[in-house]
Amino acid sequence: MIKWLLLVLLAAGLYFFLRRPHREAPRPRTPLPERMVACAACGVYLPEMECVRAADGRPYCCEAHRDAGGR
Ligand SMILES: [Zn+2]
Numbered sequence: 586m587i588k589w590l591l592l593v594l595l596a597a598g599l600y601f602f603l604r605r606p607h608r609e610a611p612r613p614r615t616p617l618p619e620r621m622v623a624c625a626a627c628g629v630y631l632p633e634m635e636c637v638r639a640a641d642g643r644p645y646c647c648e649a650h651r652d653a654g655g656r
Contacts, residue, residue, distance in 0.1 A: 619632045619633065619634065620632070620633040621633065622636050622644040623644070624636070624644060624645050624646035624647075624650055625639070625643040625644060625645055625650075626645055626646070626650035626651075626653055626654070627646060627650055629646050631644075631646050637650075637651045638651075639651050
């Protein structure tokens, strides 16, 4: 009989344990902000992924600005 009581208690404990809201570290409201770079020609900011890199590594917003060179 005591075995059943223990089993029920164990099940209840497990139930409440699983039901408990997960306490995770507070996450930023937005996903990791994408790194922004400024166009070396016009200064517009754009995600690093979308920029056009010159041979020297400077970021540009488009190929026209890259071809035009610095400001
Ligand atoms: Zn530009």
